[in-house]
Amino acid sequence: MEASSDRFVRAVQRHWETQGSAALSARRISALADAPVSSIYHHFGSLEQLFGASQQASLARAKVWLADRLTQFAGLPRGFDAFPGFFAEIIDEWAYVQRGLAFAWRECQLLAESNPLFRPLSAEWDELWRGFWQEAGARFALGAGTPIAYRVFENESFLHMIRWRRLVDRAALDETARVLGTWLSRRPVPQTPWRDFARAEAMRAMPDLPQRDDTAARIVAAAADFISDAGVARLTHRAVADRAGLTLGMVSHKFATKSALLEAGFEGLYEANLNRLQGGPGSLSSPNRESVLAAIGGMILRGASVRGSDELFVAVARDPSLSQFGLQLRYLRGRTSMGTLQTLVGEERVITPTEAALFSSFTTSQIRCFAGAGTCLAEDSVRREIAALLDILR
Known part of the structure; x- marks a missing residue:
């Protein structure tokens, strides 16, 4: 018979996949595990410690799974050509078959x-995945491209958790992996008809956002801003009222429930993401390559956390009622990165939309890792990774 402590851990892990930590209370976990609330504190001492134990259990399962993935291609001749297929398959199996573990990882990033x-x-x-890609990089002879592969994987595996059409998503992932492969092997970039199709559909089918009056629009913006700063768990009507400079009664009148307020926050986050995605080449586009490099490094180290976007991505990945946002969030990536990357590689070749999306994934992963670090070591790491990528691209 399963011990009650294990039932609590499994209940938390299941809930991370469907709703996340913000909706978890001791009473809710007790009901899910069919065990008394007092047992949580008997076994773990606090909800935080239970969440920590659940993360440790998820890490243990992930280690076993990753070790098995490495044994799956034992005997495969070392070399680069098999890498794109491997890269796409790892992401696809992680985001679909191991979906519970994928949510546990992202929940840990948000909690941290x-x-x-x-x-x-x-x-x-982070160290678990770095070690895995170091081993895979050695087997596929990636060399200096190994850290780049990990950076792209870290963000692309997140985006692949957002579902649109299964066939298109999988085919577009294969194309993404092939383009990454041409980067690392310094080969010509192939055509990407599936990604081009999905990108065109994302532009055509952008959902209409509700028309808000001035007061409601202030609340939407304040809720999005609060989620970016403090996360979903701390979102309350009073906190949003304070942020918006409105009365509690006014916020409660416009968005009566916590669920309605949360949806308003996600609406604001989506709109902010969409404005950024549609923004064209972006402010970092400049004829001066060195100034662009400095600006990217500064953006990554000083830039705001990607928490708001990550909260939105996780919510869209787990909640079918938010799926109308997923197509744009997934396939319009890179519009603001294209001009920046073009400046960095020079005019010798034209950057494609898929390359811009890959560069967006690369820099987003850097922001997730280094934002707010503010140390010389972090600055060196950022510049070293970007320099390695540009050396490959040129």
Whole structure:
């Protein structure tokens, strides 16, 4: 018979996939595990410690799974040509078959934003994946491209959790992997008809956002801003009222429930993401390559956390009622990165939309890792990774 402590851990892991930590209370976990609330504190001492134990259990399962993935191609001749297929398959199986573990990893990243208890656990996830890609990089002869492969994987595996059409998503992922492969092998970039189709559909089918009056629009913006700063768990009507400079009664009148307020916050985050995605080449586009490099490094190190976007991506990935946002979030990536990357590689060749999307994934992963670090070591790491990528691209 399964011990009650294990039932609590499994209940938390299942809930991370469907709703996340913000909706978890001791009473809710007790009901899911069919065990008394007092047992949580008997076994773990606190909800935080239960979440930590659940992360450790998820890490243990992920280690076993990754070790098995490496044994799956034992005996395959070392060399680069098999890499794109491997890269796409790892992402697809992680985001679909191991979906519970994928949500546990992203939940840990979000928890670590505001709670020091989870920062070592988030670092452990990072080291687990780095080690895996170091081993894979050696087997596929990626050389200096190994850290780049990990950076792109870290963000693309997140985006692949957002579902649109299964066939198109899988075919577009294969194309993404092939373009990454041409980067790392310094070969010509192939055509990407599936990604081009999905991108065109994303432009055509952008959902209409509700028309808001001035007061409601202030609340939407304040809710989005609060989620970016403090996360979903701390979102309350009073907190949004304070942020918007409105009365609690006014916010409660416009958005009566916590669920309605949360949807308003996600609406604001989506609109902000969409404005950024549609923004064209972006402010970093400049004829001066060195100034662009400095601007990218500064943006990554000083830039705001990607927490708001990550909260939105996780919510869209787990909640079918938000699926109308997924197509744009997934396939319009890179519009603001194209001019920047073009400046960095020069005019010798034209950057494609898929390359711009890959560069967006690369820099987004850097922001997730280094934003707010503010150390010379972090600055060196950022510049070294970007320099390695540009050396490959040129």
